[in-house]
Amino acid sequence: MTKDIDYISKQKFMEELYRYKKGSVTRRHFLNVTGLGTASAVLGAAVPLLRAGPAFAGDIGDRVVLATWPNYHDPANFDAFTELTGAAVQVNVFGSNEEMLAKLQAGATGWDVFVPTNYTITTYVGEDLIEPLDTALLPNYDPTAYNPRFAEAGSVDGKLYAVPKDWGTTGYVVNTDHTGGVVMDSWKQFWDMARAEFSGRGMVHDYQLTTIGNALKYFGYSFNSVDTTELADAEKLLIDVKPHLFAISSDYQPSMRSGDAWMSMAWTGDGKQLNTDMPEIVYVLGKEGGEIWSDYYAVPKGAPHREAAYALINFLLDPAVNAKEVLFHGYPTADAHTNALLPESLLNDPILYPAEELLSPLEFGAAVTLTDPNRAELMARFKSA
Amino acid sequence: MSRRIRNFLLLAPAGAWFLVMLVLPLAVVIIFSFGERGPAGGYVPAFTLAQYANLPARWAAFRNTMMLAPTGTVAALVIAYPLAYFLAVRVSARWKMTLLVLVIVPFWTSILIRSYAWIFLLGGRGIPALLDLIGISDLRLINTPFAVLVGIVYGYLPLMVFPIYVSLDRLDKRLLEAAADLGARPWAAFVQITLPMSIPGIATGCMLVFILLMGEYLIPALLGGGKVFFVGNALVDLFLQSRNWAFGSAVAATLVIVMLVTVSIYMRLMARLGNGRDDVSLM
Numbered sequence: 237m238t239k240d241i242d243y244i245s246k247q248k249f250m251e252e253l254y255r256y257k258k259g260s261v262t263r264r265h266f267l268n269v270t271g272l273g274t275a276s277a278v279l280g281a282a283v284p285l286l287r288a289g290p291a292f293a294g295d296i297g298d299r300v301v302l303a304t305w306p307n308y309h310d311p312a313n314f315d316a317f318t319e320l321t322g323a324a325v326q327v328n329v330f331g332s333n334e335e336m337l338a339k340l341q342a343g344a345t346g347w348d349v350f351v352p353t354n355y356t357i358t359t360y361v362g363e364d365l366i367e368p369l370d371t372a373l374l375p376n377y378d379p380t381a382y383n384p385r386f387a388e389a390g391s392v393d394g395k396l397y398a399v400p401k402d403w404g405t406t407g408y409v410v411n412t413d414h415t416g417g418v419v420m421d422s423w424k425q426f427w428d429m430a431r432a433e434f435s436g437r438g439m440v441h442d443y444q445l446t447t448i449g450n451a452l453k454y455f456g457y458s459f460n461s462v463d464t465t466e467l468a469d470a471e472k473l474l475i476d477v478k479p480h481l482f483a484i485s486s487d488y489q490p491s492m493r494s495g496d497a498w499m500s501m502a503w504t505g506d507g508k509q510l511n512t513d514m515p516e517i518v519y520v521l522g523k524e525g526g527e528i529w530s531d532y533y534a535v536p537k538g539a540p541h542r543e544a545a546y547a548l549i550n551f552l553l554d555p556a557v558n559a560k561e562v563l564f565h566g567y568p569t570a571d572a573h574t575n576a577l578l579p580e581s582l583l584n585d586p587i588l589y590p591a592e593e594l595l596s597p598l599e600f601g602a603a604v605t606l607t608d609p610n611r612a613e614l615m616a617r618f619k620s621a
Numbered sequence: 622m623s624r625r626i627r628n629f630l631l632l633a634p635a636g637a638w639f640l641v642m643l644v645l646p647l648a649v650v651i652i653f654s655f656g657e658r659g660p661a662g663g664y665v666p667a668f669t670l671a672q673y674a675n676l677p678a679r680w681a682a683f684r685n686t687m688m689l690a691p692t693g694t695v696a697a698l699v700i701a702y703p704l705a706y707f708l709a710v711r712v713s714a715r716w717k718m719t720l721l722v723l724v725i726v727p728f729w730t731s732i733l734i735r736s737y738a739w740i741f742l743l744g745g746r747g748i749p750a751l752l753d754l755i756g757i758s759d760l761r762l763i764n765t766p767f768a769v770l771v772g773i774v775y776g777y778l779p780l781m782v783f784p785i786y787v788s789l790d791r792l793d794k795r796l797l798e799a800a801a802d803l804g805a806r807p808w809a810a811f812v813q814i815t816l817p818m819s820i821p822g823i824a825t826g827c828m829l830v831f832i833l834l835m836g837e838y839l840i841p842a843l844l845g846g847g848k849v850f851f852v853g854n855a856l857v858d859l860f861l862q863s864r865n866w867a868f869g870s871a872v873a874a875t876l877v878i879v880m881l882v883t884v885s886i887y888m889r890l891m892a893r894l895g896n897g898r899d900d901v902s903l904m
Contacts, residue, residue: 332861332862334662334861334862334863334864335861335862337661337662337864338662338663338860338861338864341661341662341663341864359661362661363661436761442847444862444863478848481846481848482764482846483764483846483847483848484846484847484848485846485847490740491744494744494745494746495745495746496744496745496746496763607660607661607662607864609658609863609865612858612862612863612865613678613863615858615862615863616678616679616682616855616858616859616863617678617681619847619848619850619854619858620679620681620682620685620850620855621681
C-alpha cells in the first residue's frame with residue numbers, strides 16, 4: 237500500500253463496519269428458513285454519480301439481475317452503476333450454494349450474474365450451467381493482480397468461467413468471559429468444550445460442508461473427507477455433541493450477542509463484526525486446519541441481459557468500486573489493486589487476514605464435498621437425532 | 622347458452638387452477654419419486670422403488686411430526702375451547718365484535734415476524750430473565766420442543782377458536798333453559814348439550830390445525846434452533862440442500878399418503894361422534 241493514498245481513516249472504517257453490522261439481521265439462516273432467499277429488491281438510481289467509468293459505452297438494457305449473498309455489496313455502488321449505464325441492478329439474495337445450484341438446475345432463473353463459491357464451479361461447468369467468460373468484455377480483470385490461491389478455482393480445464401470476488405475462512409467465535417482463561421486454538425477444544433463446560437451454549441452451522449468438515453478436523457481428517465469410516469467417526473462425534481448444543485443454525489450472531497450462546501462456528505465477516513462490537517468475543521481458526529473459501533462472479537448460460545452482466549462484473553472489479561465494497565461488507569479481496577486502496581488497519585487485521593501459519597493448514601472445499609450424498613444423509617441423521 | 626356449457630364455463634377457472642397448481646405438481650412429485658438423484662443432485666429419470674425403500678432414513682422426522690401434530694392440536698384445542706365458549710356464550714353483544722377482532726389481529730402480521738418475537742421472548746433475556754428475578758434460574762426455553770409447541774399453539778390458535786366459536790354461537794340457548802328446567806346441573810347441561818353441539822366446530826378446528834402442523838416447517842426451524850426436525854424440515858433440506866429431488870419426492874408423496882389416511886380415519890371417527898350428537902340433541 238502506498239503511503240500517500242489515505243483512502244479512508246481507521247475511524248471511518250469502523251463506522252463502515254458498524255453500518256454493515258446494523259444491516260446484518262438478515263443472515264444466511266434467516267434466508268434459508270424463510271424462503272425469502274428469492275425475495276428481490278430493485279435498487280433504483282438515486283445517488284448522483286461521483287466518478288466516470290470506462291468501457292460502458294452503448295446501450296446494455298435497462299436492468300441486470302444479480303444472485304448473491306446477504307450484505308455482500310454496497311448499494312451505493314449499484315446506484316452508481318445504474319447512473320452510469322442506465323441498467324438497474326435487481327438483487328436476489330441467497331442462503332446457500334446448494335440453494336443457488338438447485339435453482340439453476342431447475343432452470344429459468346433469469347439471473348445475469350451470480351456469486352458461486354470455489355467448490356461449486358466445476359459442478360456448474362459439468363452441468364453446463366455457466367458460460368466461459370469473455371475477458372475482452374472485462375477490461376478491469378487483471379489476472380496477474382490476484383493471489384492465484386484465490387483465483388485458480390475460476391478456471392476449469394484452462395478456460396476461465398469465474399473471476400474472484402472475496403475470500404474468507406471458517407473458524408469459530410468464542411466468548412472469552414466464559415473460558416476461564418483457557419486459550420482456545422483448536423477444533424478439538426471446540427468439540428470437547430461443546431459437550432462439557434459449554435454444554436447448552438455451543439452452536440454449529442446448519443450446513444453440512446462446515447459442520448461435518450470441522451467435526452472431521454477433530455480427528456485430524458481432511459475437511460473434505462468422503463471416506464465412510466472417517467465420516468462414521470465424525471457422525472459419532474456429532475450425535476454425541478448434539479444434546480449439548482444450543483442450536484444448529486447459521487444465524488449465530490443474535491445468540492452470541494444476547495449471551496445465550498458462548499461459542500459458535502463462524503465465517504470471517506461475522507467474526508469481525510462480533511469482535512468489533514464485543515471485544516470479549518474472539519475469532520479462532522483451529523490449528524488442525526479447516527476451511528478457506530473464495531467467492532466468484534459468474535454468468536449463467538442463457539443470461540437474459542448478458543451484456544449488462546459483463547458490464548456489472550467489470551464495474552465491480554474496478555479497484556475503486558471494489559474497495560468500497562470491501563469497506564462495506566468486511567470480507568477480504570485477493571485483488572492487489574484493490575488492496576492498495578484499503579487502509580493499513582484493515583490489511584493488518586488478524587481476523588480478516590490471518591497469519592500464514594494459520595492459513596496454510598486450511599483447505600478449500602472440494603466439489604465432491606458439496607455433492608456427496610453420504611454427507612447429506614449424515615447431516616439429516618444428525619439433525620433428526 | 623345451454624346449461625352444460627354454462628356449468629363448464631363456471632367451473633373452468635377453478636378446474637384450470639386445480640389442474641395447474643395441484644394435479645400437475647402432484648404428478649411431477651409422483652414421477653420424480655420413482656427416479657434417481659443425479660451425480661450432482663437434481664433428478665434423473667428412472668423407474669426404481671429405491672427411494673421408497675430408503676424411507677426409514679427419515680423415520681425420525683416422521684416420528685417427530687406424528688408426535689407433534691396431535692400434541693399441538695390437542696394443546697390448541699384445550700386453550701381455544703374456553704376462549705371460544707367465553708366469546709360465544711358469556712360476552713355481551715357489545716364487546717363480542719371487539720374481542721373477536723382482537724383474536725384476528727395477530728394474523729395481520731406475518732407468522733415469520735411473530736416467531737422472531739418469540740425467539741426474543743423465550744431467549745435468555747426474555748421470560749427466563751424475568752423468572753430469574755423470582756428465583757427460578759437457569760431455565761432454558763428457546764430451542765427446545767417446548768418452545769416449538771408454544772410457537773405452534775400461538776400461531777394456530779385462531780384457526781381453532783373460530784370454528785368452535787361459530788358452532789357455539791349457533792347453539793340454541795333454549796336447549797340449556799330446558800335442561801335447567803328439567804333439573805340438569807350446569808355441568809351436566811354442558812357435557813350433554815353444549816359440548817356435543819360444538820363437535821362440528823371442534824372437528825373442523827382440529828382438522829385445520831392438524832393438517833397445517835403435519836407440514837409445519839418454519840416454527841420448528843426458528844424456535845427449535847434446528848434441533849427439532851420434522852418432515853417439513855427434512856423436505857426443505859432434501860430439495861434445497863442435498864438436492865435429492867427423487868428421495869424428497871418420495872418423502873413428500875409419503876407425507877401426503879399419511880395425511881390422507883389419518884384424516885380419513887379422523888373424519889370417520891367424527892362422523893360417528895356426530896351421529897351420537899343427533900341423539901343427544903333430540904333429548
